[in-house]
Amino acid sequence: MIRPAVTTLAGAIRRAKKENRTVLTEIESKEVLARAGIPVTQAALATSATEAGKVAKEMGFPVVLKIVSPDITHKSDVGGVIVGLDSKKAVEEGYATILKAVRKKQPKARIEGVAVQKMAPEGTQVIVGMSKDPQFGPVMMFGLGGVLVEVLKDVSFRIVPLEKRDAAQMVREIKGYPVLEGARGKEPADVKAIEALILKLSAFAEANPQVEEIDLNPVFAYSDGVIAVDARIVIGDGG
Amino acid sequence: MRQRQTRSVRADRAEALSLQDGYSGKLNDRLARAFNPKTVAVVGDKKMMGYMWLNAMKTFSGKLYSVQIDPSEIPGIEALGVTNYKSLAEVPDDIDYVLCAVPRPVAARIVADCATKKVGAVALFTSGFAETETADGIEAQRQVTEIARENDLLLIGPNCMGIYNRRLGVRHSGDQPAGDPGNVAFIGQSGTHTINFSLVGAVHGIKCSKTVSFGNAVLLDAPDYLDYFVTDPETEVIVMYIEGVKDGARFMESLRKAARKKPVVVWKGGTTVAGGRAVYSHTASLASAPAIWNAAMRQAGVIQTDNLDETIDAVKALVYCKPTTGRGMGLVAMTGGQSVVITDAFEREGLEVPLLTQKSYDELASFFNIIGGSYRNPLDAGGTIGMGFMPGNLQKLFEILERDKNVDAVAMEVSGTFIARRMRQNPAMLDGFVEMMAKQRDESKKPFVAIAHPAHLEDIMLEIRTRLLGRGVATFTSFQAAARAMSRAIGYWRGRRGLD
Numbered sequence: 001m002i003r004p005a006v007t008t009l010a011g012a013i014r015r016a017k018k019e020n021r022t023v024l025t026e027i028e029s030k031e032v033l034a035r036a037g038i039p040v041t042q043a044a045l046a047t048s049a050t051e052a053g054k055v056a057k058e059m060g061f062p063v064v065l066k067i068v069s070p071d072i073t074h075k076s077d078v079g080g081v082i083v084g085l086d087s088k089k090a091v092e093e094g095y096a097t098i099l100k101a102v103r104k105k106q107p108k109a110r111i112e113g114v115a116v117q118k119m120a121p122e123g124t125q126v127i128v129g130m131s132k133d134p135q136f137g138p139v140m141m142f143g144l145g146g147v148l149v150e151v152l153k154d155v156s157f158r159i160v161p162l163e164k165r166d167a168a169q170m171v172r173e174i175k176g177y178p179v180l181e182g183a184r185g186k187e188p189a190d191v192k193a194i195e196a197l198i199l200k201l202s203a204f205a206e207a208n209p210q211v212e213e214i215d216l217n218p219v220f221a222y223s224d225g226v227i228a229v230d231a232r233i234v235i236g237d238g239g
Numbered sequence: 240m241r242q243r244q245t246r247s248v249r250a251d252r253a254e255a256l257s258l259q260d261g262y263s264g265k266l267n268d269r270l271a272r273a274f275n276p277k278t279v280a281v282v283g284d285k286k287m288m289g290y291m292w293l294n295a296m297k298t299f300s301g302k303l304y305s306v307q308i309d310p311s312e313i314p315g316i317e318a319l320g321v322t323n324y325k326s327l328a329e330v331p332d333d334i335d336y337v338l339c340a341v342p343r344p345v346a347a348r349i350v351a352d353c354a355t356k357k358v359g360a361v362a363l364f365t366s367g368f369a370e371t372e373t374a375d376g377i378e379a380q381r382q383v384t385e386i387a388r389e390n391d392l393l394l395i396g397p398n399c400m401g402i403y404n405r406r407l408g409v410r411h412s413g414d415q416p417a418g419d420p421g422n423v424a425f426i427g428q429s430g431t432h433t434i435n436f437s438l439v440g441a442v443h444g445i446k447c448s449k450t451v452s453f454g455n456a457v458l459l460d461a462p463d464y465l466d467y468f469v470t471d472p473e474t475e476v477i478v479m480y481i482e483g484v485k486d487g488a489r490f491m492e493s494l495r496k497a498a499r500k501k502p503v504v505v506w507k508g509g510t511t512v513a514g515g516r517a518v519y520s521h522t523a524s525l526a527s528a529p530a531i532w533n534a535a536m537r538q539a540g541v542i543q544t545d546n547l548d549e550t551i552d553a554v555k556a557l558v559y560c561k562p563t564t565g566r567g568m569g570l571v572a573m574t575g576g577q578s579v580v581i582t583d584a585f586e587r588e589g590l591e592v593p594l595l596t597q598k599s600y601d602e603l604a605s606f607f608n609i610i611g612g613s614y615r616n617p618l619d620a621g622g623t624i625g626m627g628f629m630p631g632n633l634q635k636l637f638e639i640l641e642r643d644k645n646v647d648a649v650a651m652e653v654s655g656t657f658i659a660r661r662m663r664q665n666p667a668m669l670d671g672f673v674e675m676m677a678k679q680r681d682e683s684k685k686p687f688v689a690i691a692h693p694a695h696l697e698d699i700m701l702e703i704r705t706r707l708l709g710r711g712v713a714t715f716t717s718f719q720a721a722a723r724a725m726s727r728a729i730g731y732w733r734g735r736r737g738l739d
Binding site for chain 2 (some may be wrong): 148
């Protein structure tokens with residue numbers, strides 16, 4: 001059975017502190033953000049291949065499997081992600097494949113299990129994040145997603161708290177904005193939904209000073225809504 | 240010397256907030272008293288310093304007192320015509336503003352005296368505090384801070400030049416103008432830049448209302464002065480020179496509020512001290528200090544500059560040009576080559592050079608000299624207006640641009656070569672030309688700028704620029720400077736309207 005989102009931020013922080021880590025897992029992060037009204041793909045933790053298969057069947061195919069470990073930042077790099085699994089058998093086999101690959105590439109990583117997640121349809125990738133500036137405090141960031149964001153640095157920033165106008169401006173400020181407007185025959189993305197996501201995340205950051213950083217990457221933008229496919233929360237010492 | 244703080248942001252913020260709440264009464268009213276003093280006391284001025292402060296305050300229209308305990312200094316002070324007392328307590332008057340220039344070991348005593356005397360505010364020119372990054376300096380700073388805080392005493396600095404009020408003649412240096420009012424306030428983290436802005440600005444027709452060099456900002460900080468200048472009726476434009484801020488959130492809030500009421504220009508100096516940061520995510524690794532600062536300034540709706548010249552140019556456009564939210568420029572140049580280059584300059588700064596209306600073209604056709612000229616927009620008008628030699632045509636041109644709905648603002652080249660030739664034949668021609676430009680500036684509803692490039696005729700062009708600025712015509716020394724200033728001013732006014 002897929003567990004409903006029960007993780008509170010306080011609970012997740014307690015658990016993380018006990019385990020001596022500052023990074024919440026993808027599952028914890030998503031549950032906390034879902035409670036705050038932020039659209040995220042639901043991820044359920046499976047701790048065995050059988051469980052993974054059962055959970056996947058209940059969710060509906062295709063699914064994505066992702067390694068859950070507080071010690072792994074780039075899951076794909078260590079073979080920790082398999083997408084497009086469309087049968088119970090494929091999922092069970094996928095589970096085993098992931099564990100084998102990860103244990104080989106990062107033997108010291110603490111493994112909690114594998115997250116099973118409904119595969120979201122392909123959309124325009126964007127990245128939305130929050131980090132803390134020593135002078136200004138919490139800062140929101142927006143950019144088009146993918147590998148290029150780190151290379152091109154085509155991102156915009158605004159200081160928390162954000163007004164509606166700030167979210168609208170920061171989305172339109174990036175050089176790649178025409179992609180969101182629907183370049184090359186693609187449908188325009190739901191920019192209003194992107195702005196709403198930025199504002200919600202900004203409010204969440206403002207209300208929770210113990211949160212040090214948030215990464216929503218990638219967020220898929222469709223013509224009618226957005227959804228964060230991966231999420232990561234880093235906790236600090238309270239603002 | 241710069242002050243570097245290595246305390247946590249949280250501690251700084253907590254202190255800043257408690258300090259703001261810590262001052263009793265309305266801080267803006269209390270600052271108004273200090274910035275518009277009726278009585279000023281200079282403590283500790285010395286012959287060795289050339290009596291720099293008493294000389295600076297020579298122009299003060301109110302009552303000036305000296306406080307100096309060293310008997311060997313007193314004759315020199317009295318020779319300046321200033322009454323000296325051995326202590327603040329002995330001054331038979333309320334004191335609105337104290338400039339403290341004593342050496343560091345005596346500073347705490349003077350600050351305590353200021354507290355007892357209940358002066359309006361004290362500015363500590365004295366240096367050698369936390370900016371030295373020594374234990375002694377830090378401790379000395381802590382002492383003066385505590386005395387001021389415990390006694391609800393407004394403390395400016397330490398390590399600063401304090402207040403300049405042009406109208407009342409309260410000055411930082413003997414070079415500064417005094418006696419007539421101004422409308423541009425300056426808040427500076429550096430004494431040099433604060434004084435320079437007033438001096439260089441004056442050459443460009445910019446008159447400061449008040450300025451403050453705020454030094455180490457232990458109690459009063461940039462946002463406090465910013466909040467005050469928003470309420471100061473004399474001040475129309477606020478300029479700041481900032482290297483770093485202690486309470487970014489408070490700074491942002493003050494900036495946002497201020498920019499909604501008056502134009503604000505923030506000149507950023509230096510780079511912030513980069514905090515060491517563990518990089519956990521894309522977000523943190525991409526957020527560099529300049530990118531964040533730029534975003535914050537854009538978000539606050541202020542104009543951002545990074546050098547003195549551009550700061551002064553932006554202020555000129557704000558002070559002398561009527562506000563507009565339109566980007567369409569009407570450009571008037573004297574030759575074909577200049578009409579190309581002036582268009583490039585304005586387009587590069589994000590402004591537009593639109594075609595005129597058919598009505599305008601029909602009117603221009605009736606008199607414009609198209610042999611060696613053109614009027615597409617830009618207008619290559621040398622042969623038509625002869626740089627004022629044919630004033631009737633220039634007037635007609637202005638009127639057409641005024642009526643043209645595609646034109647939101649007008650920029651005109653003032654060509655040295657054209658003018659020099661005419662002036663040799665008829666020196667009075669310059670008067671007529673300046674009058675016509677001033678009339679255009681006064682009567683037009685649209686912003687109007689002139690570009691008078693020094694070229695190879697620096698002395699004539701300087702005279703022309705000075706005269707035009709004296710009549711309130713925003714005059715710049717290059718097309719790109721004019722374009723950048725106009726673009727920034729228009730961007731500011733658009734932001735005020737919620738456009739973009």
